[in-house]
Amino acid sequence: MADKEKLTLVVFSGDFDKALAAFIIATTAASMDMEVTMFFTFWGLNIVKKNEGKIKSKGILRKMLNTINRGGTKRLTLSKFNMMGAGTWMMKQLMKDIKHPTIDELITMAHDMGVKMIACTTSCGVMGLPEDSFRTEVESLAGAAYFLEEARNSKTTLFI
Amino acid sequence: MKADKTLDCMGLYCPMPIFKTAQKMKELKAGEVLEIVADDKGIKKDMPAWCSSTGNECLGLEEKDGEFHVFVKKKP
Numbered sequence: 001m002a003d004k005e006k007l008t009l010v011v012f013s014g015d016f017d018k019a020l021a022a023f024i025i026a027t028t029a030a031s032m033d034m035e036v037t038m039f040f041t042f043w044g045l046n047i048v049k050k051n052e053g054k055i056k057s058k059g060i061l062r063k064m065l066n067t068i069n070r071g072g073t074k075r076l077t078l079s080k081f082n083m084m085g086a087g088t089w090m091m092k093q094l095m096k097d098i099k100h101p102t103i104d105e106l107i108t109m110a111h112d113m114g115v116k117m118i119a120c121t122t123s124c125g126v127m128g129l130p131e132d133s134f135r136t137e138v139e140s141l142a143g144a145a146y147f148l149e150e151a152r153n154s155k156t157t158l159f160i
Numbered sequence: 161m162k163a164d165k166t167l168d169c170m171g172l173y174c175p176m177p178i179f180k181t182a183q184k185m186k187e188l189k190a191g192e193v194l195e196i197v198a199d200d201k202g203i204k205k206d207m208p209a210w211c212s213s214t215g216n217e218c219l220g221l222e223e224k225d226g227e228f229h230v231f232v233k234k235k236p
Contacts, residue, residue: 005213028175031182032213099171109179 004035006154010147013160014043014071015079016088016103022047022160023106030113037154038110039147040138041120044160045127046071047103048117050135062128069127073103111137118142161220161231163195164188170227174202178210181232185216188234193219196230203228 007029011022022038029036040048049055049071057066081087095102101109111117119134121141131141151157167184169177177198188194196207204221207230211218219231 024175028178031175031178032210034213098173100173101176113182 004033006035006037006150006156008147008150008154008157009036009038010157010159011038011040011044011047012042013079014046014076016076016091017079018160019047019073019076019103020106023103023110025158026110026115027106027113030110030115036110036115037150038115038117039120039142039150040117041123045119045123045129045134046076047073048107048119048134048138049129050133051075055133056130057128059128065127066129073107076103107135107137118146120144120147161195161222161229162193163231164192166195166197169196169198169200169203171199173200174206177203178206181207181210182214185214185232185234190234190236192234194232194234196228196232198228198230199226201228203230207232 009022009026011019013019026036026038046069051072051074055066055070057063077085077088078091117138119138119141121143123129124133124141165184165188167180169180172180177196177200181194181196184194196203207221208218211232215235217233217235219233221231222229
C-alpha cells in the first residue's frame with residue numbers, strides 16, 4: 001500500500017472557533033486520504049476533555065485550575081465576542097441554522113476516519129490531569145519528541 | 161452526463177460534501193460514476209481538489225438553477 005501523505009496539527013488553542021477550524025481541516029484532510037495526527041496541548045486539551053464526570057487532580061492550585069478551566073466541548077467559548085456566553089450561544093444558533101456539524105460530531109467523524117488524537121503529557125503534568133480526563137477518541141498521551149517526529153515526516157504541519 | 165449513483169448534498173457546507181463523497185465512493189465499483197448534487201459554491205474547487213488528492217477522475221460539473229452537479233469516476 002502506498003504511503004499516505006501526512007498532516008500534523010498542533011492544537012494549542014482551546015477556543016470554540018479554533019476547535020472548529022482544527023476539526024474541519026482534519027476531517028477534510030482525512031477525506032482526501034491524508035494521514036492526520038492532532039496533538040492537543042495546553043488550552044487545546046480543553047477540546048478533548050470529557051464533558052461529564054469529575055477531573056480528579058491533587059493539590060489546591062490544580063483543583064482550582066481544573067474547576068475554572070473544566071473544559072469539554074460543551075464549555076468552549078468563542079475567541080472573540082464571547083460576551084459572557086451570549087456570543088458563543090449565537091454562533092451555535094447560526095451553525096444550527098445552516099446544519100453545520102457540531103464540534104462533537106466533527107470529533108466523531110474525525111475519529112471514524114482514523115484521525116489520531118494525542119494529548120500532551122507535559123501539559124497534563126502541569127495541570128494535574130489524569131489519563132481518564134479525556135474522551136475516548138484520545139488515543140494516548142505523548143510528548144514534544146513524538147510530535148516533532150510526526151511533524152518532520154509530514155508534508156504539512158499546522159499550529160492552531 | 162450519466163451516473164451510476166447519486167449523492168444529495170444540497171444544503172450542506174464544506175466539509176460535508178467532500179466527507180460524504182469519500183464515504184459514498186467506497187460503495188462504488190472501479191470505473192463507476194457518482195453524481196454529487198450540491199449548492200455550496202465551494203464545491204467547484206473542492207471536488208477537483210479532492211479528486212486530484214485521491215486519484216479519482218473528475219469528469220465535469222454542470223450548473224443548473226443554483227444546483228451544482230459534479231460527476232466523479234472511481235479510480236481503477
